[in-house]
Amino acid sequence: MSQSLDYLDQLEAEAIYIMREVAGQFERPALLFSGGKDSITLVRLAQKAFAPGKIPFPLVHVDTGHNFPEAIKYRDEMAQQLGAKLVVRYVEDTIKAKGLKEPTGKNASRNWLQTYTLLDTIEEFEFDACIGGARRDEEKARAKERIFSFRDEFGQWDPKRQRPELWNLFNGRIHKGENVRVFPISNWTELDVWAYIQREGIALPSIYFAHERECILRDGHLLANTEVIQKDEYDQIVTRQVRFRTVGDMTCTAAVESSAATLEEVIAEITISRISERGETRIDDQQTEAAMEDRKKGGYF
């Protein structure tokens, strides 16, 4: 009587199962929401997991102040539409409160500083679980991470002491002060996320589609021309037809030249692309071979 489930249905069933494990096992979970396509996918999965009820946890955004305005607008509209609680904490405030030194110079990014704000936010609300949209296909340190990723009281990931994760049994037992980062779409690829967005008819922020933009051309990458990026004489200002493949900080997310204006066209382009998502667009990962591993050990999600 049973049919074979399509891979997208299998991935969806697994992600919904994980969302419900979070709601069932933790007292104060939160969903980390950035306005990017992966966290937008998480929100849809959470809606389905708890329908017809509301999502039983708040959406949390760590705002670096360097986000794309289109993503922020989308975030606010979505939270309102869902009737969900939205918690926003600002890296700017952490910098001031803690007297942190902001990285300066070319390619300076607040990426590392986000960790402080995230850990403070976890402490402030006593979150015991944070759901994130990381995928194992993104990056080689992430390929090693568990779905329920244990963090100690300092928010640190210890790759050598990960809890064994067997079958579909997730162990979320922790002591007070510790927390678990949960990645329901660990097993999804970039293309799976796009295919799901298409199948579900989910609206995305406009920057994912081709538009004309003034860009900084730097080392072969196109960055949005904004005052938060420090420019020098080697940078060229150009106007190009671009779209963004990932949505991170404006300081470290590069655009791709494209004329793809619809979801179908974007998927067609990604399908034939011979460059990985992070390789094409994330400047922060290219600094050393273990950039992501080091950030995660420090508490980054």
Next chain:
Amino acid sequence: MDLLRFITAGSVDDGKSTLIGRLLFDTKNILADQMEAIERASKTRNAGEIDLALLTDGLRSEREQGITIDVAYKYFQTPNRKFISIDAPGHIQYTRNMVTGASNADLAIILVDARHGVVEQTRRHSLIASLLGIPHVVVAINKMDLIDYSEDKFLSIAQAYTDLATKLNIKNLTIIPVSALNGDNIVDRSTAMSWYTGETMLSVLENVDARETTNLTDGRFSVQYVIRPQTDELHDYRGYAGRIQSGAFRKGETVAVLPSERYSKIARIELGGQEVEEAYAPQSVTILLEDNIDISRGDMLVPTENLPTLSQDLEALVCWMDDRKELKVGSKYTLQHGTSRTRCSIRSIEYRVDINTYEQLEEVESLKLNDIARIVLRTAQPIAYDSYQTNRTNGGAILIDETSNVTVGACMIE
């Protein structure tokens, strides 16, 4: 398109990571920038030969030592199927990581170095694949290029493996001579081994039945969470959210609630908020019952004519995973089975399995990291289980240390 999860196991230097690299490379699943990164890293470490193994070793210490420590997941696809490859460490001290990887696999690839034949690790990896009930085992006799692609040598290793396999529970066995380094019989048929007429590695991966690990007959549904919106229009709504672990459920069907042993009928099944007539494993659904009975997380719904065992006493094969404390008779742990958790105590250790000779060693007092043994447990609350060999999702359980909260044991209930 469906999805196949497979694990690769082998000892250090058997070429596991190279095999995955080769599969990705020959199916055109390595992207240009990843290839450049590998080329860059190969130059600094090796004599300049492109090292496809660098693709899966993700952690700094793994790259430094040139070994795989933890399970790495890789994703690729062909026009016929999507794949999740689980690259498990081969070294004996990481047996628990292999068990972790094997627990979700539909197929296991076990690598054997053609120069050495069946060795201790081969026996250990095969035992784990068998205990974890992986329905398909593919033995890749690798490095055939180093033994001049000799058919005689291949046949004698294949015979030795077949002899070993008779002592285990391996349902489907395929043995293939390969060279991961050169790509022989991985995706493309080898020209150097025209004597081999069987399938290539990719052909096996694309054609085996990916659903054999899912039990399609016994309806089992563990409640994860109770959805109660408590709004004006949904005032009386009470939905049981969970994943169908095995079998199927239909609207109108009479179900038993375990462990309370009360009965009701399914009033409604919802999938992603939409009503459906029936649902089947592994779908995540919400079930509403006709009667208002007390049900919470950890309870199980099952068809009345097909009940699991409900008991506080169980026997299980356990793989011990704690490197800090030993398992001792009389110790207490939390047992997590499905969505239920209950305290349990270890009544006795029946025997320990010598993972190399498969001998059963008796009079064992305690278990150390990576030991596999048959134990008797008593739980504080009854649990509703099936035998692991017939139902993987309802026969598997984990032991959690009550003070450290760490997962310390993997149980396969008999």
